[in-house]
Every structure is written in structure tokens, then in C-alpha cells.
Amino acid sequence: MFHTKFREIIIEELSGTIAKDYVSEIIRFHRIQASPGFHDAIYYVKEVVDRYPGIRTEVEVYPADGKTRTWQWTAPLGWRVADGELHLVSPKQELLARFAENPVTVVAHSQSADIVAPLVYLEDGSSEKDYRRIDVRGKIVLTSGRAQEVQQEAVYKRGALGTIHFPPLERRTKQPNLIPYLGIWPNAEEKDKVGFAFAISGQLGSRLRRLVETEPEVLVHAKVDAELYTGEQRVLTAVIEGTEFLREEIVLIAHLCHPRPGANDNASGSALLMELARVITTLIKQGKLPAPLRTIRFLWVPEFFGTIAYLHAHPELAHRTISAINCDMVGANTAIVGGSLNLHRTPDSLPSFVNDLLEYHLDDAAKEPQLISPDGSHQPFHYEIKKFDWRSDHTIFIDPTFGVPCPMLNHWPDAFYHSNLDTLDKIDTTQLNRVGYAVLMTILTQAYAESDDAMFLASQVHANAHTRITQTTQRYVHEAIEIIAQTDQGALLARTLRKAMESIRQVTRRESVALQSVKVLCPHDSELHNFIDTLLEDLAQERQEEVRKLRQVEDLLSRSIGYAPLKRLVLRKKEREAKNLCPRRKFQGPLYFSELLRHTNPEDTEWLRSQQKNQPFFVEVLLELSNFMDGHRPLYEILTVLEAQFGEVANIDTVTRFTKLLKELDLIEIEKVKSA
Numbered sequence: 001m002f003h004t005k006f007r008e009i010i011i012e013e014l015s016g017t018i019a020k021d022y023v024s025e026i027i028r029f030h031r032i033q034a035s036p037g038f039h040d041a042i043y044y045v046k047e048v049v050d051r052y053p054g055i056r057t058e059v060e061v062y063p064a065d066g067k068t069r070t071w072q073w074t075a076p077l078g079w080r081v082a083d084g085e086l087h088l089v090s091p092k093q094e095l096l097a098r099f100a101e102n103p104v105t106v107v108a109h110s111q112s113a114d115i116v117a118p119l120v121y122l123e124d125g126s127s128e129k130d131y132r133r134i135d136v137r138g139k140i141v142l143t144s145g146r147a148q149e150v151q152q153e154a155v156y157k158r159g160a161l162g163t164i165h166f167p168p169l170e171r172r173t174k175q176p177n178l179i180p181y182l183g184i185w186p187n188a189e190e191k192d193k194v195g196f197a198f199a200i201s202g203q204l205g206s207r208l209r210r211l212v213e214t215e216p217e218v219l220v221h222a223k224v225d226a227e228l229y230t231g232e233q234r235v236l237t238a239v240i241e242g243t244e245f246l247r248e249e250i251v252l253i254a255h256l257c258h259p260r261p262g263a264n265d266n267a268s269g270s271a272l273l274m275e276l277a278r279v280i281t282t283l284i285k286q287g288k289l290p291a292p293l294r295t296i297r298f299l300w301v302p303e304f305f306g307t308i309a310y311l312h313a314h315p316e317l318a319h320r321t322i323s324a325i326n327c328d329m330v331g332a333n334t335a336i337v338g339g340s341l342n343l344h345r346t347p348d349s350l351p352s353f354v355n356d357l358l359e360y361h362l363d364d365a366a367k368e369p370q371l372i373s374p375d376g377s378h379q380p381f382h383y384e385i386k387k388f389d390w391r392s393d394h395t396i397f398i399d400p401t402f403g404v405p406c407p408m409l410n411h412w413p414d415a416f417y418h419s420n421l422d423t424l425d426k427i428d429t430t431q432l433n434r435v436g437y438a439v440l441m442t443i444l445t446q447a448y449a450e451s452d453d454a455m456f457l458a459s460q461v462h463a464n465a466h467t468r469i470t471q472t473t474q475r476y477v478h479e480a481i482e483i484i485a486q487t488d489q490g491a492l493l494a495r496t497l498r499k500a501m502e503s504i505r506q507v508t509r510r511e512s513v514a515l516q517s518v519k520v521l522c523p524h525d526s527e528l529h530n531f532i533d534t535l536l537e538d539l540a541q542e543r544q545e546e547v548r549k550l551r552q553v554e555d556l557l558s559r560s561i562g563y564a565p566l567k568r569l570v571l572r573k574k575e576r577e578a579k580n581l582c583p584r585r586k587f588q589g590p591l592y593f594s595e596l597l598r599h600t601n602p603e604d605t606e607w608l609r610s611q612q613k614n615q616p617f618f619v620e621v622l623l624e625l626s627n628f629m630d631g632h633r634p635l636y637e638i639l640t641v642l643e644a645q646f647g648e649v650a651n652i653d654t655v656t657r658f659t660k661l662l663k664e665l666d667l668i669e670i671e672k673v674k675s676a
């Protein structure tokens with residue numbers, strides 16, 4: 001197997017120390033998407049990678065004009081910033097913030113300014129009602145609201161001159177000195193309406209707020225030298241050519257953008273990709289590793305927008321790419337940063353073996369003492385397996401338009417994320433080593449896969465599938481026992497267990513698709529395919545057994561409260577209706593919520609914003625809902641997949657309301673089917 005043959009030489013060559021050195025170079029650049037600093041960073045990475053033997057790099061250029069539409073996404077505008085200073089003028093003179101010290105202090109996409117004006121305070125400022133009792137015209141708004149929304153409400157609509165942002169209560173309590181990274185993200189139409197914007201620490205923001213509340217007038221002087229313009233986005237690719245499966249690729253992606261320093265987010269992922277490219281090309285050059293059977297492609301992008309542009313320009317990659325991995329925040333020193341490394345699996349709309357392959361190697365990395373770097377942490381490796389989270393580039397890969405399975409590796413929580421405090425001292429060479437090893441083994445296993453690799457992998461996926469199916473049953477058994485203990489409600493019990501049976505069906509479907517996907521690694525090996533087919537039959541039987549178990553649990557618990565178990569699930573009215581509706585997407589690429597909110601009515605906007613803020617996985621539910629809208633699956637069927645995946649946040653009310661909203665925006669069509 002690849003794993004046993006090459007493990008030792010890979011561990012020997014891989015260096016978290018070299019990767020951290022790349023991090024220290026990347027964080028010198030202020031890397032906002034479509035800005036000169038980002039382009040400098042891209043050419044720095046290219047220059048280093050070009051020195052590796054046998055790798056081909058290319059920079060591709062896409063518009064950054066604030067109006068080019070790619071699928072559902074509008075390109076960002078180009079932005080440059082040279083300087084910025086914020087001074088308190090009255091009641092006393094004081095320097096408040098300086099770009100030269102902290103680049104994040106000038107909010108991304110801020111316009112130039114040289115303005116002295118009075119300061120007013122608005123706690124949030126992102127909705128209509130915040131402005132009922134205050135006139136912000138000709139003033140500067142101090143707020144903890146989101147930069148994009150406050151600029152829209154206060155500056156574009158109501159004539160405020162600019163905005164100053166400090167973190168909301170929770171974040172500023174934990175980190176009083178943290179200056180947050182914020183962006184305005186205007187499109188071309190909004191370009192000339194944008195005001196200046198500063199970000200300051202919670203401590204300073206709270207002090208300014210007290211001044212506004214106690215002094216008759218507070219004057220500040222804002223000076224910014226910046227510009228929004230029609231610019232360019234750049235994407236860097238590097239390719240190590242495969243020798244046998246010429247039309248098959250494995251992809252690694254990391255976003256290179258974000259403000260200086262942005263060490264963990266995401267100099268870490270970008271630097272790790274550089275190191276992995278170095279290891280592979282070096283080992284091939286030294287003859288310790290043969291050339292790969294499949295092509296390995298590296299991508300360094302401006303987050304979301306670069307990936308959208310690149311995948312749109314290369315539709316052929318949708319068919320060629322076996323899988324991808326997104327490395328976004330992978331170098332954190334857990335002792336300082338807290339949290340853990342998380343493997344976010346692909347969503348249930350796109351099951352794949354790659355999740356289990358990556359998990360296997362993370363587990364191996366955790367046990368391997370040789371991966372502890374001499375200059376790194378000696379702590380145990382904390383990693384967790386999590387469900388799909390939408391907030392990075394993998395969301396574009398997994399959308400059915402492209403359909404490439406892409407898990408994400410991401411460190412969370414990270415208290416220093418998106419701030420001036422995401423600095424080099426938070427980066428751990430041991431962490432880079434461990435994550436680097438797991439990623440490298442995962443992509444190389446695919447790039448070099450032979451029958452024994454695929455057989456082992458199929459068996460691994462099958463074993464994990466078994467665990468995940470029985471765990472699903474177990475979760476519902478627990479819930480059912482709780483229901484009886486607390487409410488004595490036979491009807492609720494019956495409903496819960498019937499929902500459980502639907503979930504078991506969906507989970508088994510997902511696991512079977514993942515197992516089936518192993519076949520792609522050995523397309524011509526019929527014996528292997530037969531082996532996988534027997535494992536698939538086994539999963540189908542397993543489902544029957546789990547359902548039988550649930551029926552017995554239902555019988556036992558019902559009898560204990562003298563309730564006659566139902567023969568089948570009684571659907572609610574909306575659920576019955578959803579059985580007859582088949583939605584079909586008319587749009588391509590994933591939905592982009594900031595863009596969507598430009599077209600929704602005020603009521604829906606309020607609903608989407610508040611749910612997004614207060615409901616974990618709300619956006620994921622909506623994206624997955626749209627991923628399943630293929631014109632064949634009834635809405636009720638989609639609901640059951642979402643319930644199995646996300647639990648209560650996926651409910652019939654949310655699903656029907658969002659479907660209606662997409663229909664009103666003409667993004668989907670809905671066919672009525674007669675079947676019950």
C-alpha cells in the first residue's frame with residue numbers, strides 16, 4: 001500500500017519549520033482580494049514554487065470591476081490603500097488609530113477622506129429602525145454593527161460621512177485590544193456612495209462611546225488615502241503532472257487573501273500548500289517517489305471570488321477532479337489559540353470516501369511522535385470531525401454545478417481570527433507538520449492508488465459507515481426515552497421514531513454513495529468492484545436491522561405508557577403538501593447571501609439576517625436545500641435529508657419559506673407531482 005511504502009520518507013522530508021517560514025513571509029503582505037498587496041503575495045508564492053523541480057505554475061487574471069457576474073456572484077472591486085489616521089479633535093486632541101501600525105484599522109474598501117465631523121453612536125445601525133430617533137447626515141457613526149450593512153444604511157441612504165467600528169460586546173469583553181478585520185464589499189453601482197471606514201479596538205470604542213454620551217460634542221478627524229477602482233483578481237495554480245490517468249486530478253486549495261498579518265487565516269493554509277508541493281517535487285526529483293499516476297493541482301486564490309472565477313473558467317475540471325481539500329487555518333498553536341482542528345466533511349448532497357481517508361490520516365498523525373517538531377508544541381493533537389460548514393472555498397467545489405467533493409480543514413474557535421492579533425506567534429510547527437502529513441497522505445493515496453489502497457479504503461469507509469448508522473439510531477433511541485420520561489406522549493414518540501427511520505434511510509443512502517465512490521480510484525478492477533458491491537449489500541441489510549431495532553424500541557416504550565404504536569408517520573399539512581412539490585434550480589453555482597439580500601423584500605431580509613445571526617447551520621441548511629433541488633426529489637424528501645443532517649434547524653417552515661422566496665426571485669421552478 002502507498003501508506004506503508006512511503007510513510008517514512010514523507011515524514012522525514014516534511015517540515016513544519018519550513019512551512020512556518022513561508023507563513024512569516026506571506027504575513028508581510030496586506031492581502032485584501034484584488035489589491036496590490038494580494039498580487040505581491042501571489043508573485044511571492046509563485047517565485048518560491050517555481051524553484052521546485054518539475055512543477056508548472058500559472059497566474060490567471062479575472063475582472064475585479066464590481067459588476068462581472070459569475071453564476072450568482074458579482075466580482076469585487078479593486079481596492080488600494082496607502083495610509084489612514086484617525087484623530088480625536090474635541091473635547092481633546094488624541095491619536096486614535098494608524099494604518100501604519102495596524103493595517104486592519106482601515107476597513108477594506110474604505111474610500112479616501114480628510115474630514116472633521118461630529119461623532120454619533122448607534123449600537124447596531126444595520127436596520128431601518130436604528131435610525132428612527134437619530135439624524136446621521138454629515139456625521140460619523142460609531143457602531144458595533146457590520147461594516148457592509150452600516151455603510152448601506154447610514155452612508156449610502158442617509159448621508160453619514162463615514163463609519164467607525166468596534167467589536168460587539170462578546171468579542172470586546174474577551175479581547176479588549178483586538179481590532180477586527182472588516183470589509184464593505186460594494187459593487188460598481190455603490191462605488192461612489194461608499195464613505196470612509198475605520199475599525200478600532202473594543203477598549204477604544206467603548207471609551208469613545210462614553211465620550212459621545214457625556215460630552216456635548218465629540219469631533220474626530222478621519223484621514224484615509226485609499227481608492228476603489230476597476231482592478232483584477234489573480235489566481236495561482238501549480239501542477240505536478242500525472243503519468244497514467246491523464247484526465248484525472250487531485251486538487252488542494254487555500255485562500256491567500258486577508259489583511260496583514262493573517263497568520264493562521266490563511267497564511268497557514270497557503271504556506272502549507274507551498275511546503276507540500278516542495279515535499280512531493282523534491283522526493284520525485286530524488287527518485288524516492290515515482291511520478292504520480294494522477295495530476296496534483298494546487299490553487300492559491302482570493303477567497304470565494306477567485307475560486308468562483310477559476311472554476312467557472314475551467315468547467316473541464318469538474319469531470320477531471322476526483323476530490324479536493326480546502327486548507328483554511330491549519331497552523332494554530334492550540335496552547336495559545338484554544339479550539340481544535342476540525343475536519344468538515346462534505347455535505348450529504350455529495351458523499352465521498354475522501355472524508356474517511358482524511359480522517360484516517362489525521363488519526364495516524366495524532367499517534368506519530370516523529371511529527372512533533374523540535375521547535376514546536378509537544379501537546380497532543382486535538383482534532384474533531386464536523387459536518388459541513390459553508391464559510392470557505394470548498395462550498396463552491398461541492399455545489400452541484402461543479403460537484404467535486406471537497407472537505408475543509410479549519411481551526412475553530414480561534415479567538416484571534418480576523419483581527420490584528422492573528423500573528424506569527426500563534427503558529428505552531430508541530431500543527432503544520434501534523435496537518436501537512438494528513439493532507440499529503442490523503443492526496444498522494446489518491447494520486448498513486450492501486451487496488452490494495454482502494455480495497456483498504458473501501459473497508460475503512462464501510463467500518464465507519466457502520467458506526468455512523470448505528471450512532472444515528474442510538475441518538476433517536478435516546479431522544480425517545482427522554483420523551484417518555486418527560487411527557488408521556490405516545491404521539492410524539494411515534495413521530496420521533498418514524499422520523500428516525502427516515503433518517504436511517506438517508507444516512508444509509510449517504511454512506512452507500514460514499515462507499516461506491518471508492519470505485520473511481522480503480523476504474524478497471526472488477527474484483528475490487530465486486531468486493532465493494534458486497535459491502536454495499538451489507539449496508540442495505542444493516543439499515544433493515546436498525547429499523548427493526550427502532551420498531552422494537554417503539555413497541556416497548558409505547559407499552560410502558562399504554563399507547564398503541566402507529567403503523568406509519570402521520571404527516572402535518574405542510575409536510576403533505578411538500579410531498580407533491582419538486583423544485584428545480586434555474587441558477588448555477590452556490591447562492592451568495594449578501595447578493596441575495598440585495599433582492600429580497602424587507603420582511604424576508606429581516607428573517608434571513610436574524611436567522612443567520614441566531615441559528616447555527618441556518619445558511620448550510622439553505623445551501624443544502626438548494627443543492628438537492630434537482631427537479632426529481634420532492635421537497636419532503638429533501639426535508640428528510642436535511643433533518644438527518646442538521647436536526648431541528650432544518651424544519652418544514654424554514655424549508656417551505658425559503659423555497660417560496662427562491663421561486664419569487666425566479667431562481668427555481670416548481671413542478672407539482674401527483675404521487676402521495
Ligand SMILES: [Zn+2]
Pocket residue numbers: 255265266328329392
Ligand atoms: Zn479563512
